[in-house]
Amino acid sequence: MDESRIHVMIDEVSLQNRIRQLADEINHDYQGKELAMICVLKGGVMFMTDLAKYIQIPMTMDFMSVSSYGNQQVSTGIVKIMKDLDNSIENQHVLIVEDIMDTGRTLQYLKNLLADRNPASVKICTLLDKPHTRVVPVKADYTGFVIDDKFVLGYGLDYEQHYRNLPYIAYVE
Ligand SMILES: O=P(O)(O)OC[C@H]1O[C@H](OP(=O)(O)OP(=O)(O)O)[C@H](O)[C@@H]1O
Numbered sequence: 001m002d003e004s005r006i007h008v009m010i011d012e013v014s015l016q017n018r019i020r021q022l023a024d025e026i027n028h029d030y031q032g033k034e035l036a037m038i039c040v041l042k043g044g045v046m047f048m049t050d051l052a053k054y055i056q057i058p059m060t061m062d063f064m065s066v067s068s069y070g071n072q073q074v075s076t077g078i079v080k081i082m083k084d085l086d087n088s089i090e091n092q093h094v095l096i097v098e099d100i101m102d103t104g105r106t107l108q109y110l111k112n113l114l115a116d117r118n119p120a121s122v123k124i125c126t127l128l129d130k131p132h133t134r135v136v137p138v139k140a141d142y143t144g145f146v147i148d149d150k151f152v153l154g155y156g157l158d159y160e161q162h163y164r165n166l167p168y169i170a171y172v173e
């Protein structure tokens, strides 16, 4: 991609400050409980690992990978599990950790799938929320930033598998 089209949307300091605030909320809300943090690969990796550093209650981590059918830019709404969780979530307080909620299809599918496995609770924590592109009525319990309808990359998010390593969120214009 022509890199002059990439602009910073959320810088590294703002990201880290907000992630610390989200962790404080989570620590408060789950006091006395154990948290099963579920990272949605690959985009959720950076957010999951940074968020987890500030979690002060007992917690476990597990990873799941899902993929949408169809071409890369157009969400078809059909989601396929590429890698399932390693461990059971029965009777556990599950927090799904995602990088972005766009159409909402991925998180709606995942929330329903995990809710069927008899957890004690299932909540969603998304770093970014693009409410204007939502197609299904799924809601996050914890949201880092609500953003405009722009294609974003960095901090886990990719453009054709690249740019996930940027320490900030950028938009393409
Ligand atoms: O709300 P939606 O429209 O469903 O879009 C959000 C999903 O799309 C991206 O994943 P992608 O399938 O690109 O995989 P990746 O995380 O491996 O990049 C992102 O990480 C979310 O999982």
Ligand code: HPA
Binding pocket: 100, 102, 150, 151, 152, 153, 157, 158, 159
């Ligand atoms: O804006 C985005 N950027 C990268 N990946 C995504 N997956 C859904 N929306 C986006």
